[in-house]
Amino acid sequence: MKLKNLKLVNFRSYEDIFLDFSPGINIFIGDNGSGKTNILEAIYVLSLTKSNRIAHDLDLIKTGFNKSIITGEVLHDDYVKKYQVSIDKFSKKVYINNFQIKKISEYISNFCITSFLPNDIEIIKGSPSIRRNLLNIQIGEIYNHYLKYLNEYNTLLKMRNEYLKRLNINAFSDMKYLEVINEKMASISSKIYYFRFFYLEEINNLISKIYYKLSGIKELKVEYVNNLGITSYNEEKIKEILLTKWKKNLNKEMLQGMTLTGLHRDDLIFSINNQDARIYASQGQQRLIVIAYKIAELMIFKKIKGEYPVLLLDDVFSEIDIKKRNNIIKFLKSDIQVIITTTDIEDISKDLVDCARVFKIKNGEIKIKGGVKNGRKSTRKL
Numbered sequence: 001m002k003l004k005n006l007k008l009v010n011f012r013s014y015e016d017i018f019l020d021f022s023p024g025i026n027i028f029i030g031d032n033g034s035g036k037t038n039i040l041e042a043i044y045v046l047s048l049t050k051s052n053r054i055a056h057d058l059d060l061i062k063t064g065f066n067k068s069i070i071t072g073e074v075l076h077d078d079y080v081k082k083y084q085v086s087i088d089k090f091s092k093k094v095y096i097n098n099f100q101i102k103k104i105s106e107y108i109s110n111f112c113i114t115s116f117l118p119n120d121i122e123i124i125k126g127s128p129s130i131r132r133n134l135l136n137i138q139i140g141e142i143y144n145h146y147l148k149y150l151n152e153y154n155t156l157l158k159m160r161n162e163y164l165k166r167l168n169i170n171a172f173s174d175m176k177y178l179e180v181i182n183e184k185m186a187s188i189s190s191k192i193y194y195f196r197f198f199y200l201e202e203i204n205n206l207i208s209k210i211y212y213k214l215s216g217i218k219e220l221k222v223e224y225v226n227n228l229g230i231t232s233y234n235e236e237k238i239k240e241i242l243l244t245k246w247k248k249n250l251n252k253e254m255l256q257g258m259t260l261t262g263l264h265r266d267d268l269i270f271s272i273n274n275q276d277a278r279i280y281a282s283q284g285q286q287r288l289i290v291i292a293y294k295i296a297e298l299m300i301f302k303k304i305k306g307e308y309p310v311l312l313l314d315d316v317f318s319e320i321d322i323k324k325r326n327n328i329i330k331f332l333k334s335d336i337q338v339i340i341t342t343t344d345i346e347d348i349s350k351d352l353v354d355c356a357r358v359f360k361i362k363n364g365e366i367k368i369k370g371g372v373k374n375g376r377k378s379t380r381k382l
């Protein structure tokens with residue numbers, strides 16, 4: 001899929017701009033604080049309805065205004081769809097072709113992106129919830145119903161935790177209710193595990209080769225660490241282990257008022273040559289691991305959905321040596337639409353710049369290099 005254009009109204013530093021993208025490489029150049037990441041963030045929100053860098057949607061609205069609207073037209077195979085996200089202090093609304101989509105989970109797997117953003121290094125170094133979140137976004141973009149299962153699981157988890165707290169206060173509460181929740185949770189868990197195991201198998205089929213091409217280092221693996229102790233998918237076994245563990249640990253869970261076993265506690269471990277990348281890999285190598293992971297994601301997406309998602313790269317090249325930069329660029333020279341930001345055009349190889357549409361951001365104005373002004377006030381209605 002290709003993002004044809006983007007219109008921002010009162011989003012972050014932009015009051016009203018319209019941008020036309022190239023279906024190939026697009027590069028945004030500007031000084032620190034000029035508004036490059038804001039553009040990528042807007043595309044991220046247009047796809048996933050949430051920002052990658054902040055928790056509160058209202059911070060996305062330009063200071064002094066009440067409502068922010070992001071609109072973009074996306075070319076899928078041979079048809080164009082218009083996507084829109086609008087945020088104000090009362091609500092967030094999403095639209096496809098001007099029709100409001102009531103369930104966010106039904107909106108998300110339509111316009112899809114893969115991104116490499118500066119804080120993505122946290123995928124290696126950060127807490128397990130970051131890696132689970134990544135996995136959920138990636139699988140959810142490919143399989144819409146995965147997000148529905150996940151929502152269902154999270155609702156049940158909340159109910160279960162509340163009931164455990166109640167049981168702790170009043171041990172005479174009805175155990176039957178807990179058993180019903182357990183059964184439902186075990187069943188939905190096994191559906192979610194199916195997707196997670198499948199996706200990670202696909203990742204592991206690709207990632208080592210990609211990483212070798214990028215870095216010259218062999219053997220990158222991603223291990224799915226789960227507190228059930230299983231290494232492959234088995235529906236009945238998953239249900240059985242969960243129900244047994246919940247029964248066995250009931251007193252402990254009641255005391256703590258939370259569910260201690262389940263997929264909400266799982267994690268991924270990246271290893272190079274069987275050594276944990278968190279401890280063993282350098283900063284640059286960690287970045288490259290995440291890039292290899294994202295390239296694998298692009299390929300899996302293409303294999304299953306038949307088209308590439310749009311790739312967002314925020315200041316990706318600054319900490320990577322020239323040889324490896326060129327290796328990354330080789331992967332980008334295919335049918336993928338890429339939107340890159342940089343403070344220094346020298347960080348991006350010349351042959352990539354030569355075939356790119358280059359946008360220069362200065363004092364809130366965006367100009368196409370060598371072309372007409374393409375930003376500031378939008379005149380086109382979307």
Ligand SMILES: Nc1ncnc2c1ncn2[C@@H]1O[C@H](COP(=O)(O)OP(=O)(O)OP(=O)(O)O)[C@@H](O)[C@H]1O
Nearest residue numbers: 012013032033034035036037038059060061062063
């Ligand atoms: N809600 C908002 N309203 C108005 N301006 C905002 C809002 N949020 C952020 N900004 C402005 O956006 C600018 C930051 O933009 P952005 O993060 O896109 O910069 P950048 O070009 O990516 O910089 P760097 O190269 O340092 O990463 C800041 O100057 C900030 O003041």
Ligand SMILES: [Mg+2]
Nearest residue numbers: 036037314315
């Ligand atoms: Mg930035």
